[in-house]
Amino acid sequence: MPEGLWIKCGACKEILYRKEVVQNLSVCTKCAFHFRISARERLEMLFDGPWEEFDEGLVSADPLAFRDTKPYASRLKDGRAKTTSWDALVSAVGAMEGLKVLVAAMEYGFIGGSMGVVVGEKVTRAIERAQAERLPLVVVSCSGGARMMEGTLSLMQMAKISAALARLDESGLPFISLLTDPTTGGVTASYAMLGDLNVAEPGALIGFAGPRVIEQTIRQKLPEGFQRAEFLLEHGMLDLVVDRRELKKTLARCIRFLSN
Numbered sequence: 474m475p476e477g478l479w480i481k482c483g484a485c486k487e488i489l490y491r492k493e494v495v496q497n498l499s500v501c502t503k504c505a506f507h508f509r510i511s512a513r514e515r516l517e518m519l520f521d522g523p524w525e526e527f528d529e530g531l532v533s534a535d536p537l538a539f540r541d542t543k544p545y546a547s548r549l550k551d552g553r554a555k556t557t558s559w560d561a562l563v564s565a566v567g568a569m570e571g572l573k574v575l576v577a578a579m580e581y582g583f584i585g586g587s588m589g590v591v592v593g594e595k596v597t598r599a600i601e602r603a604q605a606e607r608l609p610l611v612v613v614s615c616s617g618g619a620r621m622m623e624g625t626l627s628l629m630q631m632a633k634i635s636a637a638l639a640r641l642d643e644s645g646l647p648f649i650s651l652l653t654d655p656t657t658g659g660v661t662a663s664y665a666m667l668g669d670l671n672v673a674e675p676g677a678l679i680g681f682a683g684p685r686v687i688e689q690t691i692r693q694k695l696p697e698g699f700q701r702a703e704f705l706l707e708h709g710m711l712d713l714v715v716d717r718r719e720l721k722k723t724l725a726r727c728i729r730f731l732s733n
């Protein structure tokens with residue numbers, strides 16, 4: 474049997490026919506578990522047809538010549554080979570249910586979707602483009618947080634992006650943040666939570682620090698479902714949790730509403 478024809482669901486453990494799952498937007502056909510998808514699959518799902526990508530050639534200069542178990546430079550190279558992207562974010566303009574929308578989607582396959590100078594610059598440019606061309610903006614987060622291989626330079630992106638979002642807000646253009654599994658660290662602490670609407674996919678892990686760190690700090694056991702999308706919705710941190718199969722329609726409806 475050729476490898477990759479079948480896929481095991483991470484939640485219900487059912488063995489599924491991959492083609493069927495892909496046709497179902499990578500949602501389990503048995504239990505509706507949402508599989509993680511790439512940035513390009515995300516754009517394909519959200520746009521009606523072809524899109525125009527921009528800033529695709531931006532690359533990290535590896536300013537610290539960082540090295541842990543292996544050099545950062547070779548991690549960048551691996552990420553590029555794995556995802557065919559130059560960093561962990563793809564931004565593009567296309568049509569969503571006939572509306573011209575700018576979408577910036579994070580790529581988890583590229584060093585855990587971490588936010589370094591390139592992601593920060595690309596998100597900022599996407600915001601500035603949305604403002605200049607009067608377009609609604611959707612940012613799809615899928616990230617382990619700031620990219621530690623770029624040290625404080627990656628943390629500085631949080632302030633840069635937040636400032637650009639404040640300017641976008643002043644010009645009255647809608648920004649919808651879509652939080653997917655996982656959205657953590659510096660990404661949650663900046664743009665992912667700054668949407669006019671913060672929308673998440675079911676079951677998505679969303680948080681700043683991990684549960685173990687929090688438990689050790691506050692010396693308390695955390696409640697069931699802590700840091701999952703549904704828990705956050707219940708506690709007022711999110712506006713909507715939307716099934717991926719309803720997402721495009723819902724986002725387009727929100728954009729129409731916010732644009733009037």
Ligand SMILES: [Zn+2]
Pocket residue numbers: 482483484485486487501502503504505506
């Ligand atoms: Zn399942």
